[in-house]
Amino acid sequence: MRIRRSCHGTLLFLALMCTISSATAADWAQFRGAGASGVSTQSKLPIRFGENENLLWKVALPGAGSSSPVVFGKKVFVTCYSGYGQSKSEEGDINSLQRHLVCVDCESGHVLWTKTIAGEQPEDKYQGYLTDHGYASNTPVTDGERVYCFFGKSGVLAFDFSGKQLWQTNVGKESSSRRWGSGASLILYKDAVIVNASEESQSIRALHKLTGELLWNETASALNLAYGTPSVITVDDKRSDLVIAVPGEVWGLNPDTGRLRWNAEHNLTGNICPSVFSQGDEVFIFGGFRSAGSLCLKAGGQGDVTSSVIKWTSRNSSYVATPVLYEGRLYWIDDRGQAFCADAKNGELVYRERLEDLSSGGRPVYASPVVAQGLIYVPTRWDGILVYSAKEKFEILALNKLPSDQSDFNATPAISNNQLFLRSDRFLYCFAEKHP
Numbered sequence: 001m002r003i004r005r006s007c008h009g010t011l012l013f014l015a016l017m018c019t020i021s022s023a024t025a026a027d028w029a030q031f032r033g034a035g036a037s038g039v040s041t042q043s044k045l046p047i048r049f050g051e052n053e054n055l056l057w058k059v060a061l062p063g064a065g066s067s068s069p070v071v072f073g074k075k076v077f078v079t080c081y082s083g084y085g086q087s088k089s090e091e092g093d094i095n096s097l098q099r100h101l102v103c104v105d106c107e108s109g110h111v112l113w114t115k116t117i118a119g120e121q122p123e124d125k126y127q128g129y130l131t132d133h134g135y136a137s138n139t140p141v142t143d144g145e146r147v148y149c150f151f152g153k154s155g156v157l158a159f160d161f162s163g164k165q166l167w168q169t170n171v172g173k174e175s176s177s178r179r180w181g182s183g184a185s186l187i188l189y190k191d192a193v194i195v196n197a198s199e200e201s202q203s204i205r206a207l208h209k210l211t212g213e214l215l216w217n218e219t220a221s222a223l224n225l226a227y228g229t230p231s232v233i234t235v236d237d238k239r240s241d242l243v244i245a246v247p248g249e250v251w252g253l254n255p256d257t258g259r260l261r262w263n264a265e266h267n268l269t270g271n272i273c274p275s276v277f278s279q280g281d282e283v284f285i286f287g288g289f290r291s292a293g294s295l296c297l298k299a300g301g302q303g304d305v306t307s308s309v310i311k312w313t314s315r316n317s318s319y320v321a322t323p324v325l326y327e328g329r330l331y332w333i334d335d336r337g338q339a340f341c342a343d344a345k346n347g348e349l350v351y352r353e354r355l356e357d358l359s360s361g362g363r364p365v366y367a368s369p370v371v372a373q374g375l376i377y378v379p380t381r382w383d384g385i386l387v388y389s390a391k392e393k394f395e396i397l398a399l400n401k402l403p404s405d406q407s408d409f410n411a412t413p414a415i416s417n418n419q420l421f422l423r424s425d426r427f428l429y430c431f432a433e434k435h436p
Contacts, residue, residue, distance in 0.1 A: 125179070
């Protein structure tokens with residue numbers, strides 16, 4: 001495995017200081033919330049909700065999307081696309097493709113502003129698996145002052161909280177061998193926005209969050225078909241590693257420079273869609289096609305650490321969704337509609353249950369699970385939002401349906417201020433307990 005490196009703005013980057021975020025435990029500022037864990041400390045979410053129950057508000061969106069909402073303070077942000085690829089039966093004119101960033105007031109549901117960005121060409125055609133998720137699949141990230149969006153071949157953009165566009169940076173206009181479109185979400189590290197631009201340029205890049213200037217850029221052909229979001233893992237009090245899984249390997253990079261520190265081989269080949277996640281210095285990897293599976297390894301080391309860091313491997317896996325780790329157990333629902341629970345210590349299966357009430361045909365679940373108050377929330381694509389217990393025994397508590405919305409629900413929920421935020425291809429919803 002070779003990584004080709006380029007670096008710009010070195011003096012600027014050496015001057016960067018660690019930004020102390022003003023985010024609170026109530027904020028959900030990135031994909032899967034605080035620490036990208038998918039776990040919320042909120043304790044008063046409704047178990048049952050719908051169009052006539054515990055619905056605080058819903059807002060029509062300007063277009064479709066599979067990206068998740070993010071929340072900071074009293075504002076929720078979500079991205080969409082329109083103008084092209086709205087119907088599997090009719091593509092439309094690819095030159096009419098647009099992306100949108102929508103800002104909504106969390107309490108009232110009032111749309112505060114919407115910004116529209118013209119889609120840059122060339123762009124992948126609306127065909128194959130791209131029709132399952134579309135052109136707004138990358139969840140934005142916010143630092144409380146700015147919100148950062150990744151729009152694939154149209155680049156990475158920054159906006160302030162009033163909707164003013166601050167910068168736009170191109171990260172490549174290539175396509176993977178499958179032309180499945182972009183899926184990875186942005187993360188923040190110190191004063192850098194880190195993007196997995198595997199689809200656009202087979203690269204991982206860091207951009208200065210104030211200017212969009214390129215800080216470092218690592219390219220590698222092995223990034224082809226690596227769709228997950230990277231994660232910064234704390235190795236010890238002096239070191240953090242930027243970890244990403246690619247087909248056949250997992251890499252630990254220096255997040256300040258992008259240089260490879262360590263790599264470990266694994267047997268998960270084909271496309272890797274789930275994001276890496278961690279607990280302490282333990283990293284969990286899921287994904288693969290045909291040779292799908294999962295593994296746990298210890299972050300850190302130097303060079304090829306395959307023989308020393310892998311703690312366990314398993315054939316149980318998730319194809320799209322990123323599992324959630326809660327109280328020592330891993331939970332997820334795979335793209336075939338099977339609910340899994342595994343022991344995080346050794347990967348051993350606790351249960352596997354088939355969900356009989358989900359639509360047959362296609363892949364019934366794309367969203368990643370989130371946990372609050374010991375309850376797991378997972379949107380299915382067409383059959384409602386599943387709520388079940390985070391326990392050793394599988395127990396469904398509710399399947400909350402929204403019959404007037406027949407569009408796809410692909411996005412992972414966000415949780416903030418005891419509110420549950422869900423998005424479909426048509427609407428953004430906010431659910432909360434209503435008291436008489």
